Amino acid sequence: MKSEIIDVLSKITKEEQDILNGRDVDMNLYMGSKENIIDSHKLLETGKLIHIRPHTRFVHFPAHSHNYVEIIYMCKGSTTHIVNGEKIVLNEGELLFLNQNAIQEIMPAGKDDIAVNFIVQPVFFDRALQMMAVEENPIRTFILDCMLGKDDRIGYLHFKVADVLPIQNLVENLIWSILNEQMEKRSINQITMGLLILQLMNMSEKLYTGKKNASNEALLKVYRYIEENYKDGQLRELAKILGQSEYELSRFIKKNTGLNYTDLCQKKRLSQAMYLLRNTKMSINDIGECVGYDNSSYFYRLFKKEVGQSPKEYRLNSQTPS
Secondary structure (H helix, E strand, O other): OOHHHHHHHHOOOHHHHHHHOOOOOOHHHOEOOOOOEEOHHHHOOOOOOEEEEEOOOOOOEEEEEEOOEEEEEEEEOEEEEEEOOEEEEEEOOOEEEEOOOOOEEEOOOOOOOEEEEEEEOHHHHHHHHHHOOOOOOHHHHHHHHHHOOOOOOOOEEEEOOOOOHHHHHHHHHHHHHHHOOOOOHHHHHHHHHHHHHHHHHOOHHHEEOOOOOHHHHHHHHHHHHHHHHOOOOOHHHHHHHHOOOHHHHHHHHHHHHOOOHHHHHHHHHHHHHHHHHHHOOOOHHHHHHHOOOOOHHHHHHHHHHHHOOOHHHHHHHHOOOO
């Protein structure tokens, strides 16, 4: 990160100076009427959907939750967090997303441990959702449900992406834009956030949701496998990768998604077919074959049954009038 940004974020704030002088952290700066819940109204100006503040150092923050989405980016050094009872060490260049279900405790940080806290209202992600709506993606659904608190089993997403330059650049651009109050900043910041999340979705192998909830990690591996092998992947091969029997894995998938393995693959195939029908001029037969259906008649029947329109009707109805 550019030294100018680090210099701004490294300055000792009045709150930090008071702490260094022996005062306890003033929780009235963070909390409203509800005890142990950090309130976005305390941290965001009226009408704002996103803001950043340097992470307060030198003090222990007791367990609390938030009524907003918090994103922590480690600019320099490291910080230690206890989230839902799990210890997380956030190192330089890493991102931690906390949803409203997360219970967080923070250990004291040193002078050279520089982090940025993004305070984000969930509605801020609307533009990002629009940018990602072109194709259903199980990893996208998993990440967004976790991030926005729709899956209350998961309180955080830890991305170890210090070595991914595009992500580092996007985070730096977002910080710079918010710090410098540039014109049209809401639109710019929402688009930048959308690009950041798109990049993170492609880094699912660098995503951690907690060792204590192994089912989350296994489910993410299932989604990743289907995303990469929906055309011809086999449950047998996936079970071998995960070290489970086919029966165990089949039960696990059904329990955690409500669908079986074949249904998940079919859902992804049809989603990809819809994307190709909207965005390419490929023939319908070629699209069916491309997504894994060698029998074109079966593809036509299945598509109409699941989508409610034939592939040709869907393509015509999806075209934007000129």
